[in-house]
Amino acid sequence: MLLHGTEALKQAAHTGHAVPGFVAYNLETVSGITAAAEAAGRPVLVQAGSSPFKHAGRRALMRLALDAAEHSGALIGVHLDHSRDLHEITVCLEAGYTSVMVDGSHLPFAENIALTKEAVRRARDHGAWVEAELGALEGDEDVSTDAVAETASLTDPRQAAEFVEATGVDALAVAVGNVHGFTKDPVRLDLERLALIHEAVPVPLVLHGASGLPVGQLHGALARGVAKVNVNAELRRAYLEAVRTALPAALPGSDAVSLWAAGRDAVRDAALEVISRLSPSPEGRAG
Numbered sequence: 001m002l003l004h005g006t007e008a009l010k011q012a013a014h015t016g017h018a019v020p021g022f023v024a025y026n027l028e029t030v031s032g033i034t035a036a037a038e039a040a041g042r043p044v045l046v047q048a049g050s051s052p053f054k055h056a057g058r059r060a061l062m063r064l065a066l067d068a069a070e071h072s073g074a075l076i077g078v079h080l081d082h083s084r085d086l087h088e089i090t091v092c093l094e095a096g097y098t099s100v101m102v103d104g105s106h107l108p109f110a111e112n113i114a115l116t117k118e119a120v121r122r123a124r125d126h127g128a129w130v131e132a133e134l135g136a137l138e139g140d141e142d143v144s145t146d147a148v149a150e151t152a153s154l155t156d157p158r159q160a161a162e163f164v165e166a167t168g169v170d171a172l173a174v175a176v177g178n179v180h181g182f183t184k185d186p187v188r189l190d191l192e193r194l195a196l197i198h199e200a201v202p203v204p205l206v207l208h209g210a211s212g213l214p215v216g217q218l219h220g221a222l223a224r225g226v227a228k229v230n231v232n233a234e235l236r237r238a239y240l241e242a243v244r245t246a247l248p249a250a251l252p253g254s255d256a257v258s259l260w261a262a263g264r265d266a267v268r269d270a271a272l273e274v275i276s277r278l279s280p281s282p283e284g285r286a287g
């Protein structure tokens, strides 16, 4: 069933967990993520768009994600990830998305505030919540990178407080050394900065770029106000590796169904593994 509001994020943070935001591109990734939420009995966000819209088409992927969430026994929010486009945001809100991320992180501060305020205004009309970003991450949403974050792009705690107050945003994505995609060297987060941001803002924090993040760093973030953790590259890698492994057996008989199933099951297993990491339990800390 659809997960509305940020209460699940606040509840997760209260118990040392976080809600994962998994990026979905197609039927297999949506159903793999949904199956993981059902198996774990934990809420998740399916992040369908805006980059995946380029692959699947907006209407098709929106309907797919919403239908899977509505008919699942698990609590699943449908979220628009990284959108700079108010029209796209409005279309998703009208379709029934439960949350959107308006990404004005590339804009000057005042323009980011103006864009985010307008997204919040539109979301309120639809009962949806809004995530915004302050500071900029290195890396790419869809392509692996060995880039490392620049100090200059990190989130400033005082600006974060001003931003949240001025926009009324419900969750804030931060840049504290996190990087989109896999990196050559292990990422080290600026946990002191994260603690200051957590003290300064009253809303749940969001950590993007969690693929490959050392588990100690991840738990450091969970202990400092991070209530939503975005994961994409780990699921893509699991999907691609499973498809590669299944391909030789599938090819002679053109057995595409077993190939797609292998991809879906790999996404489910990778998502389940992430969910166990987003937990304060001893097994979640292992690795």
Ligand code: 13P
Pocket (backbone or CB within 6 Å): 023, 081, 082, 141, 179, 180, 181, 182, 207, 208, 209, 210, 211, 230, 231, 232, 233, 234
């Ligand atoms: P990763 O690809 O590093 O997991 O980042 C995902 C993300 O932040 C999506 O917004």
